[in-house]
Amino acid sequence: MSVYEVLSERGFIQQVTHEEEVRELLAKEKITFYIGFDPTADSLHVGHFLGMMVMAHMQRAGHRPICLIGGGTTMVGDPSGKTDMRKMMTREEIDANGELFKKQMQRFLDFSNDRALMINNADWLLKLNYVKFLRDIGVHFSVNRMLTAECYRNRLEKGLTFLEFNYMLMQAYDFLELNRQTGCVMQMGGDDQWSNILAGADLIRRKEGKPAYGLTFTLLTTSDGRKMGKTEKGALWLDPEKTPPYDFYQYWRNIDDADVGKCLALLTFLPMDEVRRLGALRDSEINIAKKTLAYEVTKLIHGQDEADKARQAAEALFAGGGSLDNVPTTVLSPADISNKRLIEILPVTGLAASLGEGRRLIAGGGLYIGEEKVEDPNMILDLAAFKDNSLLLRKGKKTYHRIIIQ
Template identity: 65%
Template structure:
């Protein structure tokens, strides 16, 4: 039987181990309980979390039991890792609402039936801790000198690290300790930016319980230049369809750089690795076919087959040739403009400088809407022309405009 570790390494998931050989042996011989933490700082997971969900899903498929830890307690403090500024403080009510939203999203990727996986909230044990008891029981095992040298605090030390945030490492270490005692959890997985916090939990269990504990970090989702992926003009690439539409989600992956296609296919889809390698090896125009597969597969995982089909069809209707949306100028009309003649819409949005110029261009076949040539300048533009809130106008051979309804 193949070791899940080989699958994870082959697909590019693993960045660091606390105990590589022991971990390999353990995953081969036993079915373990492991956990990944998600702080509910927003009401949706984003694509940065999606790689963690895939990490978790591969482990579950191999028979290991995931615990999805929602940080209702740690979110009250805020993780300083990878941040130059302190996070915005959330109210208890906001955090509780966010926890509910994340739970429903996770159920799409992880099977929680029959105790195959567990969702827990660290608010259950963190919020009612007695501070002095906690310091005596847990704080005594942490060296301040060592904590200050941790990578997760370095950036924050330059601007000033609050004592509130300094406690985050103790809390995350304590989470692992509680999950170990209550559920027999022996491994923590997480993003590579969490390495210092994860080691804290491993060492706490080994010191207090004299038991083995392990951690593996996952590579962060970055592009070929080392920048984090998943940022769009509108902000993060969310998994919630109300925050990022399935169409915009699909288009993001359709337009990734050629150099990032293979990595994204390996990390964010379940396609066999041979197929991933073959698609990643395509060059020039052919790589667009690999991008279509990537966009469809990820959208299917996040939003389901039906929404992925819709997004694919809409994308093909809007940009037969595949246009990079991020470079397309956006113009807006109001709902009051719906029903107006095409020539008027083009003039209002300044796509054409005048009605006369617009009429001439349209009648000569120089305008296409959603990749369909329109030669009637008086055609009424109604809502049916808009897919996911916008329509694409092509002027001449190369000029594209995205028309949105405000």
């Protein structure tokens, strides 16, 4: 089975230029391709993980990935999928985030012997002569055609800056530059990048007279169309300091039943026969599939040891066995809780962002100490409530947090 068929069977492929050519190319040749990552934060998130899975499948089939760090494009900001202009970042912030991206990507791809490349588009974009760029590249772009692109149409409603309008030209130029430097013939990306990818492939054909291709993969969304990877605390990050492995595990353990099969196909390397078997489970048995999904994804992101710890912690809470050592924990001193109301401690644990949110949580019957529901929003957290200096709080049905007194 060719890698195109693998990606298609697993549900990745959304749109592709010259489908029959691409299918034949990936089956008969070993190509260099790229996916771009703009370092707008200090960690990759689960949306990026989908792209890295695509690169991993491609590399396993013998193709060479380029991880393009957008040190230059991030200075402008991609309007795709955005209703507001991105926050302007400094060069120092962008460079620091790019270095963190590199470390995380090395968990998924083999960069030895140039089997994968990591390149920063700041190397050429920040050196461009503006007038020369307009004459060489801008002449090939129709403003009328650009304004029909979905990424610009959405932004026009609130106002599209000329800064952002340049993004498509810069991304297209990236493809051209990578084609010249490395022989890269394909750009891949999320489906919101389709217009930008088409622009790059067209630019190569115009400037170099060579074929170039594009492929987009599905965005990671729930069965009802919502973007997946959003939690109460924000994005689902791949950095364990930003999203602890236990919280990461629990996110996948608690996804909707309708999304389990799709996530098993997209976010694990389990054989498709096993994916279909697990995805077909119903009622209480779907929990077997959810546990498998949570373990496999956590293992890929954080390693087997952290996946084992997260699974053990979940079993300790939900099945009544094992150790609580890996449950999210806050360590406090006796002085930290002396004469303090429980709602004053909740923001420290992350179970509530404020006193007001804590009050609403208790009023709605959503906070427990052990199995006892907390009824009084002014309850004083007494040391006597701690057993072996440990107290287990529960928010709703599935969110646990332990407080330890030292």
